[in-house]
Amino acid sequence: MRKLKSLLLVAFLALGMTGVANAQKVGHVNLERVIANMPETRTLQAEIEKISKTYSDDIAGMEKKLEAKYKKYSAEQGSQTQEVNAQRAKEVQDENAxxxxxxxxxxxxxxxxxxxxxxxxxxxxxxxxKEIAKSKGLLYVLDSSIGKGVLVADGVNIYNDLKAKLGLLPDQKPKSATTQK
Structure with a gap:
């Protein structure tokens, strides 16, 4: 009976130690930070900003032409027939659409x-x-980005490993209202 108790105690301790060992095989990383600092993401941001500016400029030009047409038609409204004014109003509506x-x-x-x-x-x-987690023997890697549900991230932070592997760029400073002008 004594040997059975000793065997159960050893088994219990072994299982407890396995749990402790597994608990240390958890890593975390702020995935939003990783993605934001990848060179490919910065290139994509620049490309999207360029495309957005092109669209914005084109649309602003269209709006300017419409505004000029509207002012012209408004000024000439009194000297035109009702049919011409109706046609012009439809033209302005179509252009706006x-x-x-x-x-x-x-x-x-x-x-x-x-x-x-x-x-x-x-x-x-x-x-x-996945490659870094495998090389470090991590069973789980949690996303420690704000709002992702990780309240305490006390495991292995793999950000610096990802920084080296992916060539991550330094964090961008938030644009203030004065630098956006």
């Missing part, structure tokens, strides 16, 4: 480009995380 359609198309195009080009970036980060 084209501008709104151009805005929607621009937003959709930008979102589609961003989504399409972000997928390989996410896959690259995921692959690197």
């Amino acid at each position: 084209r501008i709104n359609q151009a805005k929607q198309t621009a937003v959709q195009d930008i979102q589609q480009k961003q989504q399409t080009k972000l997928i390989p970036i996410l896959e690259k980060a995921d692959k690197a995380i």
Whole structure:
């Protein structure tokens, strides 16, 4: 009976130690920070900003032309027939609808480009995380980004390993209102 108690005690301690060993095989990383600092993401941001500016400039030009046309038609309204004024009003409405359609198309195009080009970036980060986790013997890697549910991240932080593997860039400083002008 005494040997059985000793055997059970040893088994219990061994199982307890296994749990402790496994608890230390958890890593964490702020995935949002990793993605934001990847060179590919910065390149994508610059490309999206360039495309957005192009669309914005084109739409602003269209709006300027419409505004000039509207002012001209408003000034000439008294000297035109009712039929001409009705035709001009429809022309302005149609032009306004084209501008709104151009805005929607621009937003959709930008979102589609961003989504399409972000997928390989996410896959690259995921692959690197899995490789580093395997090399460090981590069973779990948690996303410690704000709002992801990790309240305490006291395991192994693999950010610096990812920084070396992916060539991550330094954190960007938030743009203030004065630098955006």
